[in-house]
Amino acid sequence: MKRRDFLKLSGFAPIGIMGYGWMGHGWMGRRHSTNSNILSLKPKKSPLPIPKLLDPIIENGIKKFHLNIQESHHTFFENINTKTYGIESTYLGPTLLLRQGESVEIEYKNNLPEATTMHGHGMHVPAIMDGGVHQVINPNQCWSAKYTVNQPASTCWYHPHLMGKTAEQVYMGLAGMIIVEDEESKNLNIPQTYxxxxIPVVLQDKKFDSSGQIDYSPTRMEIKRGYKANTFLVNGAIEPYFNAKTGWLRLRVLNGANARVFTISFGLFKSFYQIATDNSFLEQPIKLNSLTLSPGERAEIVVYVDRDLVLQDRNTSKSLLYIFKDESIGLVDSLPTQLTNLERLNIHDAKRVRRFVLNMRRGHMAINSKIMNKNRIDERVPVNDVEIWEIINPMHMVHNFHIHATHFEIIERNGSARNVLPSERGFKDTIYMPPRSTAKVLVKMKDYVDEVHPYMYHCHILEHEDDGMMGQFTVVSNS
Incomplete structure (x- = not known):
């Protein structure tokens, strides 16, 4: 039986070792009422949607992007129009390609019936261009992030950051990728044809009601645990497929879910290589059989396509993306042994240690027993000072920790540098914090001093962030 005929008959039944196919993923007998009555809904069988590369306008040497944030409808299921939010699209947004050293202006027009913001997650920019809780875009208004790209090659993303509404707006579809290139990345012998x-790979999970509409209605317990669902999406499609040429395939994987932690794998016996973390290449490719990403984290991986593959979530044994080997030969058939040389910070240069305890106060998520208050500055960080930030998760639940404005190094987990995984040894902006764990990261705020406008640090489980697990800091002059 031919592969495509197999798909038609099986409704995306598994072809990998660990996959269970669509019907095996729990459509029958789910506990959640929002999912228990949608047996008649059939996921749309489709090729992997590839977000378009948005063409900029060049004016006076400035690369300008114009993006419309809008209400829309998207087809997750056959013959069902689901209400969504999108950015220049029915769901998610286009990919922005930026290059180190160039001047950019990203203008967002809010066509929603509610306010929003748009944060460049992983972008090293001035505080007033960060798109955080203070840069609100009201309905029918525009806001622009203007800056010079000042960071090495990396995979970043953009998403809302509105106080109390981030989780719902991301859940409805507001997110997109930002790819940063530099001279070093362009000269590497790695897959680079977008x-x-x-390939961008945005992983999410979603609840739908009996009519196929997105259901975002977390209970108080689901706010504490994070809002998770049983329907998995890749770039807004349910179990899509991608036709890949024989050879190395590069996947820019973003955990764009509200709360779910993904552990990606191609099965027990298929290895792959990680080449980049959130904000930089790793110095050498790291051979892996699985990789865990918490919400907001990114990783660039390459896998050799010599047969059909299934990208899976090892935590749930669900299939995410089918990769079918084409007969043609790919552009890259070997990988470099050295990717970059990272200019690391020196722990002995650290001027101070700051401690951030992820806990609760009066029933709400908090950091250092303080619930987020956008009128309060929690920390003042001197520019160019090397600091150690100690992050403590004393709770019996998963958290993570994201810092705006900077790219940090993980130097210790649970009291030892040996517990830092090789796959974590690039620069990052988000760190996974399992239950009852500790970590230390080396931080240096550079370039942008603003003693009035703050950046944020917070848990990137979006329900936790909205509930109060977020704080603010300003970067102050070092004098």
């Missing part, structure tokens, strides 16, 4: 062998 949409062909260099």
């Amino acid at each position: 949409g062909v062998d260099d």
Whole structure:
């Protein structure tokens, strides 16, 4: 039986070792009422949607992007129009390609019936261009992030950051990727043809009601645990497929879920290589059989396509993306042994230690027993000082920790540098914090001093962030 005929008959039944196929993923007998009555809904069988590369306008040497944030409808299920939010699209947004050293202006027009913001997650920018809780875009208004790209090659993303509404707006579809290139990345012998062998992969999970509409209605317990669902999406599609050429395939994987932690794998016996973390290349490719990403984290991986593959979530044994080997030969058939040389910070240069305890206060999520208050500055960080930030999760639940404005190094987990995984040894902006764990990261705020406008640090489980697990800091002059 031919592969495509197999798909038609099986409704995306598994072809990998660990996959269980769509019907095996729990459509029958789910506990959640919002999912228990949608047996008649059939997921749309489709190729992997590839977000378009948005074409900029060049004016006076400035690369300008214009993005419309809008209400829309998207087809997750056959013959069902689901209400969504999108950015220049029915769901999610286009990919923005930026290059180190160039001047950019990203203008967002809010066509929603409610306010929003748009944060460049992972972008090293001035505080007033960060798109945090203070840069609100009201309905029918525009806001622009203007800056010079000042960071190495990386995979970043943009998403709302509105106080109390971030989780719902991301859940409805507001997110997109930002790819930063530099001279070093362009000269590496790695897959670099967007949409062909260099593919964005946005992982999410979603609840739908009996009519196929998105259901975002967390209970108080689901706010504490994070809002999770049993329907998994890749770039807004349910179990899509991608036709790949024989050779190395690069996947820029973003955990764009509200709360779910994904552990990605191609099965027990298929290895792959991680080449980048949130904000930088790793110095050498790291061979892996699985990789865990918490919400907001990114990783660039390459896998050799010599047969059909299934990208899976090992935590749930669900299939995420089917990769079918094409007969043609790919553009890259070998990988470099050295990717970059990272200019690391020196722990002995650290001027101070700051401690951030992820806990609760009066029933709400908090940091250092303080619930987020956008009128309060929690920390003042001197520019160019090396600091150790100690992050403590004393709770019996998963958290993580994201810092705006900077790219940090993980130097210790649970009291030892040996517990830092090789796959974590690039620069990052988000760190996974399992239950009852500790970590230390090395931080240095650079370039942008603003003693009035703050950046944020917070848990990137979006329900936790909205509930109060967030704080603010300003970068102050060092004098």
